[in-house]
Amino acid sequence: MKNKTRNLVVALLATMSLGISLGVQAADSVQSLRGRDVSAPELDTGGYVVPKDHAPTARDYVQQPPLIPHKIDGYNITTNFNKCMDCHSWTRYRETGATKVSLTHFKDRDGKELSNISPRRYFCNQCHVPQTDAPTLVDNTFKKAEGLR
Amino acid sequence: MSYDNNRGGLWGRLRGAGLGLVLLVFVAGILFWGGFNTAMEWTNREAFCISCHEMEENVYKEYRNTIHFSNRSGVRATCPDCHVPKDWTHKILRKIQASNELWHHFLGTVDTPEKFNAKRLQLAQNEWRRMKGTDSRECRNCHNFEYFDYSIQGRRSTRMHQEGFSEGKTCIDCHKGIAHQLPAVDQDIGSEKGGAAPEVFHPTEAKPAGG
Numbered sequence: 524m525k526n527k528t529r530n531l532v533v534a535l536l537a538t539m540s541l542g543i544s545l546g547v548q549a550a551d552s553v554q555s556l557r558g559r560d561v562s563a564p565e566l567d568t569g570g571y572v573v574p575k576d577h578a579p580t581a582r583d584y585v586q587q588p589p590l591i592p593h594k595i596d597g598y599n600i601t602t603n604f605n606k607c608m609d610c611h612s613w614t615r616y617r618e619t620g621a622t623k624v625s626l627t628h629f630k631d632r633d634g635k636e637l638s639n640i641s642p643r644r645y646f647c648n649q650c651h652v653p654q655t656d657a658p659t660l661v662d663n664t665f666k667k668a669e670g671l672r
Numbered sequence: 673m674s675y676d677n678n679r680g681g682l683w684g685r686l687r688g689a690g691l692g693l694v695l696l697v698f699v700a701g702i703l704f705w706g707g708f709n710t711a712m713e714w715t716n717r718e719a720f721c722i723s724c725h726e727m728e729e730n731v732y733k734e735y736r737n738t739i740h741f742s743n744r745s746g747v748r749a750t751c752p753d754c755h756v757p758k759d760w761t762h763k764i765l766r767k768i769q770a771s772n773e774l775w776h777h778f779l780g781t782v783d784t785p786e787k788f789n790a791k792r793l794q795l796a797q798n799e800w801r802r803m804k805g806t807d808s809r810e811c812r813n814c815h816n817f818e819y820f821d822y823s824i825q826g827r828r829s830t831r832m833h834q835e836g837f838s839e840g841k842t843c844i845d846c847h848k849g850i851a852h853q854l855p856a857v858d859q860d861i862g863s864e865k866g867g868a869a870p871e872v873f874h875p876t877e878a879k880p881a882g883g
Contacts, residue, residue, distance in 0.1 A: 575826060575827075576826035576827040576828055576829075577827070578827075593826065593827075593828060594826075596739070597737075597738060597739060597850075599853070601853060601854075602856070602865075603853065603854050603855060603856040603857065603867065604849065604853075604854040604855075604856070604857050604859070605859055605861065608859045608861065609859075609873075612859060612860065613860075614860065614870065615874075619832070620828075620831065637862075639860040639861060639862070640860065640861040640862070641861075641862065642861060642862030642863075644861075645861055645862070
């Protein structure tokens, strides 16, 4: 009985120390782009402002998914309802004046044309995102694609 | 003159008693009315609404993610602000109708999220119909579109609001599912998911003549 208890305590201590050292290692090795440990709370949590509704932003590079020129707070995409498609779908865009979904979104992954939007395009904000006034994370010399200037 | 003659007599005593009775009824009336109104207002609180787990588990949880629950200025619209009319006549009528909801609470009609979701379209449509019928009266308790300043509204809202009002639309015609999740609506994405037809969500109505 005594031995069992001792073994249990030793095992527990070993696991805990392993856990702690692993945790420290992980935090040391992975840094976020803002220069913080990924495990640490973010230095600057938001406070960024999404610009007021504006006309569509021009693309910066070829094949860029167009940016969202408006706020999307509270616009949910759920199994039941896709809020984006309430304005941007082909059946709705005339009434709402929104940009209609590209016909490329009617193709399935094998390139086969479908008669409506492909389910793989369901989650709009996997590619289309609004912008904020956040500073760039790394210095860069990015220039707009030649043909789009 | 005949009144004077009877003063202090049988009639006078009756009159005295009558006055007392009137006074008693008056005070009882105040007490009853006060009590009645207090009880009614007691049921008009968020805490009372979510004391039923149907509300707490489903609609309240959804509502907590929306702007009417939490926002930058902390002004909230709680359950009764949208679902119970403010003026007395309509409030009492809605309260009487709510006895049906009480009945279904005891029947356990929507006491699990699964049962609730199965009924979501019907429940949502009930509320949409009510809002439409009253020209979104409860919205307009706070959002009075006569005082909209279109110069500081967004591009989209400025255009859509003015178009909508000129077509005789009311808030709920567009602003559905702003405080709770929507029922399944078919939107022509992939195969049909068995949701409601798009016409249910955006009913196409004849525009009023000259509108």
